[in-house]
Amino acid sequence: QSALTQPRSVSGSPGQSVTISCTGTSSDVGGYNYVSWYQQHPGKAPKLMIYDVSKRPSGVPDRFSGSKSGNTASLTISGLQAEDEADYYCCSYAGSYTVFGGGTKLTVL
Amino acid sequence: EVQLVESGGGLVQPGRSLRLSCAASGFTFDDYAMHWVRQAPGKGLEWVSGISWNSGSIGYADSVKGRFTISRDNAKNSLYLQMNSLRAEDTALYYCAKAPFGELLPYFDYWGQGTLVTVSS
Numbered sequence: 001q002s003a004l005t006q007p008r009s010v011s012g013s014p015g016q017s018v019t020i021s022c023t024g025t026s027s028d029v030g031g032y033n034y035v036s037w038y039q040q041h042p043g044k045a046p047k048l049m050i051y052d053v054s055k056r057p058s059g060v061p062d063r064f065s066g067s068k069s070g071n072t073a074s075l076t077i078s079g080l081q082a083e084d085e086a087d088y089y090c091c092s093y094a095g096s097y098t099v100f101g102g103g104t105k106l107t108v109l
Numbered sequence: 110e111v112q113l114v115e116s117g118g119g120l121v122q123p124g125r126s127l128r129l130s131c132a133a134s135g136f137t138f139d140d141y142a143m144h145w146v147r148q149a150p151g152k153g154l155e156w157v158s159g160i161s162w163n164s165g166s167i168g169y170a171d172s173v174k175g176r177f178t179i180s181r182d183n184a185k186n187s188l189y190l191q192m193n194s195l196r197a198e199d200t201a202l203y204y205c206a207k208a209p210f211g212e213l214l215p216y217f218d219y220w221g222q223g224t225l226v227t228v229s230s
Contacts, residue, residue, distance in 0.1 A: 001170060001172075013196075021141075034216075036215055038154070038198075038217070040154075045204060045218075045220035045222060046146075046154065046217070046220055048209075048216065048217060048218045051216045055120040089153060089154050091154075091156070092215060093215045097156070097170060098144075098154065098159065098168065099172070100146075100151075100154045100156060102153050102186075103154070
């Protein structure tokens with residue numbers, strides 16, 4: 001049960017777009033369309049941003065989008081805003097268990 | 110309003126046991142799967158265990174398999190995590206999280222504020 005691989009940090013200026021990758025294997029990300037993404041601000045509980053690879057829960061801005069190719073899932077945030085600065089985690093089904101990525105710190109410059 | 114309130118955390122010696130509880134309200138508890146997710150201080154999220162709406166499907170992370178037991182009481186709208194043989198590496202903030210579906214999928218749409226478990230002598 002190895003954690004999914006995410007970049008430790010990404011950054012972008014307000015208005016720009018950033019993409020966070022999440023690499024797994026054919027046993028998790030590549031094997032199922034059950035990938036989700038979470039946003040976590042310091043001292044707060046995580047918030048579901050994307051599920052089923054690319055679906056947005058009600059209330060999540062359409063600036064957030066998800067995709068998947070092979071064993072790698074991606075979260076793209078367009079039109080970056082200051083409040084998007086947070087930690088982001090991917091998560092995937094892996095058969096009998098669930099696995100998170102190590103997390104990516106997004107800095108809005 | 111969905112509310113998840115964890116309790117039962119605290120300081121415990123290595124090798125001892127602790128039972129966490131999560132009181133749920135604001136939704137039909139027995140319609141949804143539930144999970145425990147933990148976060149060690151300054152670290153990332155780690156899925157611990159999940160249970161489907163009717164307890165028919167249960168899963169554990171390898172790191173806790175054989176030591177932790179998840180259960181739910183739908184009549185009491187409550188989720189539990191029995192933690193035995195605790196280790197220093199189990200030290201973390203333990204979140205109770207609700208799934209948006211009844212099946213055991215890796216989605217968590219509501220989270221509690223967490224209960225802190227510290228394993229130390």
